[in-house]
Amino acid sequence: MGGQEGPRYGRIVAELRQRIETGQLAPGDRVPSTREITRQWGVAMATATRVLTELRHEGLVRAVPGVGTVVAERAVAPAGAAVVAPAGAEAERPVRAARVAPVVAVRAAEAGPGPGGLALGRIVGAAVAVADAEGLAAVSMRRVASELGVATMSLYRHVADKDDLLTRMMDTVIAARPLPDEPPAEWREAVGLAARQLWGLFRRHPWLAPALSMTRPQVIVSALPYSEWTLAVLHAHGLDLQTAFTAHLMLLNYARGIAVNLESEREAEAHSGLDSEAWMDTQEPALLTTLSSGRFPALSRLASAGYDLDLDALFEFGLHRLLDGLAPLLDA
Incomplete structure (x- = not known):
């Protein structure tokens, strides 16, 4: 990086950081892309990429597939609380099974505890949390059991197999967003x-x-x-x-x-x-x-x-x- 690029890099990071911290860029808002940074500040593409990388390392922004880089939701939800995304934006991905949508807790109560106190809703909630955080490929009966701190075989008292678990996962997340009681007239x-x-x-x-x-x-x-x-x-x-x-x-x-x-x-x-x-x-x-x-x-x-x-x-x-x-x- 040339002598001029170094100071510019620091100034761009500082300016974008200030916009985020002062609320000019709110959680979920898009930040300038690498191309926009190159045009607006007249820097090389490598410098623009380094700017966004630095902001990601600071936890100020995150990449959303198909949207670009957006301001991160930095508030940490307490254990057991739902992580709620702004309307129309992708929800923050939960990292542990405790951070699941409210509907999981509701369905867990409906399902009730099974043998050993393990409820169907807890199993489904843990699986959804893993899938949201790491993708469907990361979901396995062994992984879900590990998240819950139980033996893998104990899950089979509640779900027949992974396909059954997947169907219940889909049912749970779709149920979390019911349609209105009546459709608009038009x-x-x-x-x-x-x-x-x-x-x-x-x-x-x-x-x-x-x-x-x-x-x-x-x-x-x-x-x-x-x-x-x-x-x-x-x-x-x-x-x-x-x-x-x-x-x-x-x-x-x-x-x-x-x-x-x-x-x-x-x-x-x-x-x-x-x-x-x-x-x-x-x-x-x-x-x-x-x-x-x-x-x-x-x-x-x-x-x-x-x-x-x-x-x-x-x-x-x-x-x-x-x-x-x-x-x-x-x-x-």
């Missing part, structure tokens, strides 16, 4: 509400989308109201039940299709040590070399202008287009 608003709520669930639990199967759907009781909601709304506005259900599956798989990138990105980051922005930076020289041939003028112009991938914005763009496509059927 079909577009009602269908959009259900789709956005599903997207929020996928956001909070990145493992959920790849765990759901479209071709071999699991029986998840808490998910049925979502199907009933969309089916009833579209049927009430003129679609036959077959077409309405097809539209429901289309919207569900659209949200799920974007959301599967969340878990794969988390796995890639864990293996490479690079978040999506840092990885893209490593690919930029090869891309620019390819584009310099002149064969791809539109892509070249886009690369020059810059493009920040935002999965939330991508989801909203596609959802509006899908609803536009359904409109003529319902209007007819």
